[in-house]
Amino acid sequence: MLHDPAQIDLMFQALADPARRQMVDRLSRGPASVSQLAEPLAMSLSAVVQHLNLLEASGLVRTQKLGRVRTCQIEPKALRAAEHWINERRLAWERRLDRLGDFLAETGDDTEGN
Amino acid sequence: MLHDPAQIDLMFQALADPARRQMVDRLSRGPASVSQLAEPLAMSLSAVVQHLNLLEASGLVRTQKLGRVRTCQIEPKALRAAEHWINERRLAWERRLDRLGDFLAETGDDTEGN
DNA sequence: AAAACACTGAAGCATTTACTTAACTATTGC
DNA sequence: GCAATAGTTAAGTAAATGCTTCAGTGTTTT
Numbered sequence: 001m002l003h004d005p006a007q008i009d010l011m012f013q014a015l016a017d018p019a020r021r022q023m024v025d026r027l028s029r030g031p032a033s034v035s036q037l038a039e040p041l042a043m044s045l046s047a048v049v050q051h052l053n054l055l056e057a058s059g060l061v062r063t064q065k066l067g068r069v070r071t072c073q074i075e076p077k078a079l080r081a082a083e084h085w086i087n088e089r090r091l092a093w094e095r096r097l098d099r100l101g102d103f104l105a106e107t108g109d110d111t112e113g114n
Numbered sequence: 115m116l117h118d119p120a121q122i123d124l125m126f127q128a129l130a131d132p133a134r135r136q137m138v139d140r141l142s143r144g145p146a147s148v149s150q151l152a153e154p155l156a157m158s159l160s161a162v163v164q165h166l167n168l169l170e171a172s173g174l175v176r177t178q179k180l181g182r183v184r185t186c187q188i189e190p191k192a193l194r195a196a197e198h199w200i201n202e203r204r205l206a207w208e209r210r211l212d213r214l215g216d217f218l219a220e221t222g223d224d225t226e227g228n
Numbered sequence: 229a230a231a232a233c234a235c236t237g238a239a240g241c242a243t244t245t246a247c248t249t250a251a252c253t254a255t256t257g258c
Numbered sequence: 259g260c261a262a263t264a265g266t267t268a269a270g271t272a273a274a275t276g277c278t279t280c281a282g283t284g285t286t287t288t
Contacts, residue, residue, distance in 0.1 A: 005132075008135075009132055012126070012129045012130045012135065013130045015126045015129075015130070015200075016126045016127045016129070016130035017275090017276080018119075018123055019276085021122075021126065021199075024203055025203060027207070028202075028203035028204070028206040028207045029206060029210070030210055033234080033235095034234070034235060035233090035234065035235080043276085043277070043278090044277080044278065044279080045234085045235070045236095046235090046236075046237085046277090046278075046279080046280095047276070047277055047278075049235070049236065049237090050237095050276080050277085051276085065235090067234090067284090067285055067286075068233065068234045068235065068284065068285045068286070069233095069234060069235080069285095070234080070235070074203070074204070074207045076204050076207055076208060079200050079203065079204040079207075080204060082200055083197055083200045083201055083204065085135075086129075086193050086196055086197045086200075087197055088142075089138055089139060089142035089188070089193060090142070090188070090190050090193040090194060090197065092142040092143060093141070093142045093188045093190055093193075094190060096143070096144060131245090131246080133246085147264080147265095148264070148265060149263090149264065149265085157246085157247070157248090158247080158248065158249080159264085159265070159266095160247085160248075160249080160250095160265090160266080160267085161246070161247055161248075163265070163266065163267090164246080164247080165246085179265090181254090181255055181256075181264090182253095182254060182255040182256070182263070182264045182265065183255090183263095183264060183265080184264080184265070
C-alpha cells in the first residue's frame with residue numbers, strides 16, 4: 001500500500017509545499033491540533049485545513065477527532081516510504097560507481113563506457 | 115549550501131512531479147543524454163528539457179555538454195540532503211515515542227497523553 | 229439557552245505549472 | 259556545403275494549486 005506509485009506521488013506532492021513541510025516539522029515534535037498547526041503559519045485556518053487534508057490523503061499524517069478538536073500525528077511509515085524511494089535511487093547510483101571503480105582498478109583502464 | 119531551505123524547497127518541488135522522478139530513476143542506473151531521458155516519456159523533447167532544467171536548478175542533477183549532446187548525472191549529495199530532511203523528522207518523532215515509552219514503563223502508568 | 233470555540237466546506241480568484249508548437253542554434257556526418 | 263542530429267528558447271494555453279472569504283456544523287463553557 002505504501003510503495004504503491006500513486007501513494008508515493010501523493011507523498012512527494014505533499015512534501016513539495018513549504019507550509020506542509022512546516023506542518024510535518026511541527027508534528028515531528030509531537031501531536032498537535034489544527035489550530036496549533038495553524039498558529040505559526042501566515043494563512044487562514046481554512047487554508048491550513050486544506051493542507052492538512054492533503055497531508056492526510058498522502059498518508060504522511062493521521063488525525064482523529066475527539067469532541068471538537070482534531071489531533072494530528074505523523075505517520076512514520078509513510079515518511080519512511082518517501083525516504084526509501086530516494087535512498088534506493090541514490091544507492092543504485094553509488095553501487096554503480098563502486099562497480100565502475102573496481103573495474104577500472106582491475107583493468108588499469110581509464111576510459112568509461114558511456 | 116545543500117541544507118539551505120531554498121534549495122530544499124527546490125528539491126522537493128522537483129521530486130513532486132512523476133516525470134521528473136522517472137528521470138531521476140533513469141539516471142540512477144547511469145548517465146544519459148537528454149534524448150535518452152526523453153525516450154520513455156510521453157511528451158515532447160522540449161518539455162523534457164524544461165523538466166531537466168528544474169532538476170538541475172534543484173541540484174539533484176548535474177549536466178555537461180560535449181559537442182551537441184548534454185549528458186546528465188545524478189548528484190547523490192543532493193538526494194542525500196532530501197533524504198536527510200525526512201529522516202530527521204521521522205527520527206525526532208520516533209525518539210519522542212521512545213522517551214514516552216520509557217516514562218510509562220518507569221512509572222507503571224498506562225495512560226498516554228494523546 | 230446563549231455565546232464562544234474548533235473546525236469544515238463551498239465558491240471564487242490569482243498564480244503557477246506542465247505542457248504544446250514553432251522557430252532557432254549549434255554540431256556532426258556525408 | 260548541405261542535411262541530419264541534438265538540443266534550446268519563446269510564446270501561448272489549459273488545468274492545477276494555494277490561497278481568500280463566508281456561511282455553516284457540532285461541542286464546550288458560562
